[in-house]
Amino acid sequence: MSQQLETFYYDNKIVRNFAYATITWSxxxxxxxxxxxxxxVWPWFNLGLEYTTFGRMRPLHTNAAIFxxxxxxIYMGVYYSLQRxxxxxxxxxxxxxxxxxxxxxxxxxAAISLPLGYTSGKEYAELEWPIDIAIAVIWIVFGINMxxxxxxxxxxHLYVAxxxxxxxxxxxxxxxxxxxxxxxxxxxxxxxxxxxxxxxxVQWWYGHxxxxxxxxxxxxxxxxxxxxxxxNRPVYSYRLSIIHFWALIFIYIWAGPHHLLYTALxxxxxxxxxxxxxxxxxxxxxGMLNGLLTLRGAWDKVSExxxxxxxxxxxxxxxxxxxxxxxxxxxxxxxxxxxxxxxxAHVHIGTLGWNGFLTFGILYWLLPRIFKTKLxxxxxxxxxxxxGTLGILFYAVPLYWAGFTQSLMWKEFTPEGTLxxxxxxxxxxxxxxxxxxxxxxxxxxxxxxxxxxxxxxRTVRSGExxxxxAAQAPAxxxxxxxxxxxxxxxxxxxxxxxxxxxxxxIGGLVEIIPTFLVSSNVPMISTVTPYTPxxxxxxxxxxxxxxxxxxxQMIRPFRSETERYGEYxxxxxxxxxxxxxxxxxxxxxxxxxxxxxxPHSWHYNHMIDPTSMSPGSIMPSYxxxxxxxxxxxxxxxxxxxxxxxxxxxxxGYDKIANKDLMIQAEQIxxxxxxxxVEIEPxxxxxxxxxxxxxxxxxxxxxxxxxxx
Amino acid sequence: xxxIFLLIIISVIVALGFLAAFIWAVRSGQxxxxxxxxxxxxxxxxxxxxxxxx
Numbered sequence: 001m002s003q004q005l006e007t008f009y010y011d012n013k014i015v016r017n018f019a020y021a022t023i024t025w026s027x028x029x030x031x032x033x034x035x036x037x038x039x040x041v042w043p044w045f046n047l048g049l050e051y052t053t054f055g056r057m058r059p060l061h062t063n064a065a066i067f068x069x070x071x072x073x074i075y076m077g078v079y080y081s082l083q084r085x086x087x088x089x090x091x092x093x094x095x096x097x098x099x100x101x102x103x104x105x106x107x108x109x110a111a112i113s114l115p116l117g118y119t120s121g122k123e124y125a126e127l128e129w130p131i132d133i134a135i136a137v138i139w140i141v142f143g144i145n146m147x148x149x150x151x152x153x154x155x156x157h158l159y160v161a162x163x164x165x166x167x168x169x170x171x172x173x174x175x176x177x178x179x180x181x182x183x184x185x186x187x188x189x190x191x192x193x194x195x196x197x198x199x200x201x202v203q204w205w206y207g208h209x210x211x212x213x214x215x216x217x218x219x220x221x222x223x224x225x226x227x228x229x230x231x232n233r234p235v236y237s238y239r240l241s242i243i244h245f246w247a248l249i250f251i252y253i254w255a256g257p258h259h260l261l262y263t264a265l266x267x268x269x270x271x272x273x274x275x276x277x278x279x280x281x282x283x284x285x286x287g288m289l290n291g292l293l294t295l296r297g298a299w300d301k302v303s304e305x306x307x308x309x310x311x312x313x314x315x316x317x318x319x320x321x322x323x324x325x326x327x328x329x330x331x332x333x334x335x336x337x338x339x340x341x342x343x344x345a346h347v348h349i350g351t352l353g354w355n356g357f358l359t360f361g362i363l364y365w366l367l368p369r370i371f372k373t374k375l376x377x378x379x380x381x382x383x384x385x386x387x388g389t390l391g392i393l394f395y396a397v398p399l400y401w402a403g404f405t406q407s408l409m410w411k412e413f414t415p416e417g418t419l420x421x422x423x424x425x426x427x428x429x430x431x432x433x434x435x436x437x438x439x440x441x442x443x444x445x446x447x448x449x450x451x452x453x454x455x456x457x458r459t460v461r462s463g464e465x466x467x468x469x470a471a472q473a474p475a476x477x478x479x480x481x482x483x484x485x486x487x488x489x490x491x492x493x494x495x496x497x498x499x500x501x502x503x504x505x506i507g508g509l510v511e512i513i514p515t516f517l518v519s520s521n522v523p524m525i526s527t528v529t530p531y532t533p534x535x536x537x538x539x540x541x542x543x544x545x546x547x548x549x550x551x552x553q554m555i556r557p558f559r560s561e562t563e564r565y566g567e568y569x570x571x572x573x574x575x576x577x578x579x580x581x582x583x584x585x586x587x588x589x590x591x592x593x594x595x596x597x598x599p600h601s602w603h604y605n606h607m608i609d610p611t612s613m614s615p616g617s618i619m620p621s622y623x624x625x626x627x628x629x630x631x632x633x634x635x636x637x638x639x640x641x642x643x644x645x646x647x648x649x650x651x652g653y654d655k656i657a658n659k660d661l662m663i664q665a666e667q668i669x670x671x672x673x674x675x676x677v678e679i680e681p682x683x684x685x686x687x688x689x690x691x692x693x694x695x696x697x698x699x700x701x702x703x704x705x706x707x708x
Numbered sequence: 709x710x711x712i713f714l715l716i717i718i719s720v721i722v723a724l725g726f727l728a729a730f731i732w733a734v735r736s737g738q739x740x741x742x743x744x745x746x747x748x749x750x751x752x753x754x755x756x757x758x759x760x761x762x
Contacts, residue, residue: 084749157738157748159745160745167726170722170725171722174718194711198711201712201715202715205715205719225749228746228749228750229750232750233750234747234750235746238746239742241746246726249726250723253719253722254719266712470754471752472753472754472755473753
């Protein structure tokens with residue numbers, strides 16, 4: 001059979017656009033990261049503004065790094081490699097454009113809404129419901145463009161990288177929808193469908209897999225394409241890469257519970273998460289070795305070529321992070337590492353090393369190619385490599401040190417049996433120099449990125465974009481036959497989009513309905529009651545200000561914790577918590593039993609100026625809470641949504657809730673007055689005090705604890 | 709803790725989907741040749757005669 005050679009054109013414009021977006025957002029993400037890092041040493045770096053407190057900057061930073069920087073990096077690499085691996089142009093230029101601009105719009109809306117305090121209070125899923133829907137739509141557009149390109153391919157074999165892309169798309173779709181099931185009570189705010197321990201489980205099932213399927217699998221796909229291309233030699237073992245892929249995706253999705261070790265999650269689930277996490281070492285290291293061994297016999301090239309240097313460090317960082325991760329999932333290790341900066345150091349080995357350096361390597365390799373020119377300065381790229389590597393070291397090493405130091409201080413007892421560092425603040429001021437070094441590491445890292453930006457601008461200017469790059473390949477035999485079921489839909493991207501949306505929505509409903517049909521069997525505690533309207537507002541302010549970013553609400557059953565904070569946390573205490581606010585990092589002390597610990601006036605003074613109550617505190621002032629009024633107009637809607645989610649407020653309570661709210665607020669202001677503080681009852685600070693004073697007090701109400 | 713069973717069911721469904729994909733890949737001969745794909749990606753498909761740009 002004679003095969004006809006077909007000529008077609010690769011779309012390089014979309015690749016260029018995503019590359020530019022990657023560079024731009026990388027600088028933004030790093031800058032916000034440094035800003036946030038400086039705030040941890042000098043809290044006045046927020047300039048006294050509510051929009052720039054650490055609680056709001058941290059979500060901005062993580063979202064920018066993950067979804068803006070790495071997200072665009074994924075698309076850049078996928079749009080470049082997919083066309084070439086499948087020997088075809090992307091299915092639709094229009095869908096590509098919608099994907100590109102839609103994603104940038106989502107990023108901008110995140111950059112506006114997060115500083116304004118619109119957050120769903122769940123890590124890496126902070127964006128509120130309208131943006132969640134936009135993400136789902138754009139993600140589906142990307143999916144259609146990818147799958148249709150796969151269908152019209154001229155190469156029947158799907159290279160391993162493509163499998164990684166497919167797994168990414170499928171899994172992220174399920175995770176994103178699953179973790180963002182929420183019921184809106186206003187245009188920009190919602191409550192999650194799940195509460196307390198259930199919400200925590202869904203969140204970390206998502207949170208872990210966001211790392212697994214957004215920061216890892218797509219980048220492994222990129223590694224399997226760009227590393228062999230940059231080294232100009234085939235991957236060490238293609239067979240191993242196939243085993244790597246299938247083993248990884250079958251194990252990854254089960255590891256989520258390792259984020260909830262020693263919490264109120266059932267023990268068997270914790271152990272399940274731990275076992276699967278340890279198993280993950282095998283495929284992860286298989287992949288890492290496969291990447292490194294690709295350079296067998298080419299190490300002389302590595303010493304000359306900055307692109308390969310970046311890739312080698314990236315893959316090494318992947319190996320380090322994927323060894324460390326399973327170790328941290330061992331309960332005994334997690335008892336030390338959890339809630340400390342160890343976790344932060346760990347994830348930055350991943351993002352700065354693995355994602356960052358692989359992205360830089362790809363950018364240096366790819367942009368000169370599509371602009372038909374040479375890299376402006378190899379020397380400058382080498383300098384970027386070294387300064388970036390130093391940046392990673394200066395970032396991670398001090399934080400490992402800080403994490404160990406603080407954890408050991410938390411756990412240290414005197415011979416008399418009391419906490420050696422009873423004042424939490426002592427364990428914070430101890431590690432501030434490490435925080436300063438970390439910020440310095442970040443500054444080194446962004447310096448490298450700025451050098452890269454300059455280098456790439458000069459590169460791009462010296463060439464011209466080949467927007468449509470010609471290529472030739474024979475048509476695939478089976479594709480020459482017409483009448484395939486997908487022929488009809490291939491011509492109709494809009495119908496395809498609508499159809500996919502319907503299918504995804506059916507999937508979403510299938511997920512939601514069972515949760516309403518089955519009654520929860522979380523152990524009930526009879527004294528745990530719903531939040532009062534004032535406390536509810538206070539809780540939403542707690543979420544809005546991002547308090548969960550620095551304060552946990554989950555006391556683990558260790559003597560060092562029960563001694564410091566009080567009775568350990570029980571699953572039944574969180575059944576009205578939408579969203580759960582367990583947190584994952586203790587920059588400040590745990591707050592689960594803070595209720596009743598201090599007088600109202602302490603909280604008032606502490607919020608106005610934290611250092612007045614805790615000299616040396618790195619918490620910023622929240623003085624604006626004493627000036628802003630609680631938005632009472634939203635109370636009825638909030639109550640109605642919670643009633644819909646089975647929170648037992650009396651029927652018709654939404655209409656009288658604000659009356660209760662004012663009664664409670666006036667009690668607090670009257671009490672504050674006796675302590676010499678004058679404040680109006682409708683202020684946000686009063687609501688926050690009401691919430692904080694309620695925290696963890698329910699189980700103290702009556703001695704009898706019933707389990708149903 | 710019904711949510712845990714729900715999550716397990718969803719995860720199993722996803723895993724089964726991947727299992728089906730794996731079986732398809734093996735049956736359709738995707739993995740019959742585990743050598744040339746690694747080499748093939750190294751070649752660009754530049755046309756022999758320079759066709760005019762689009």
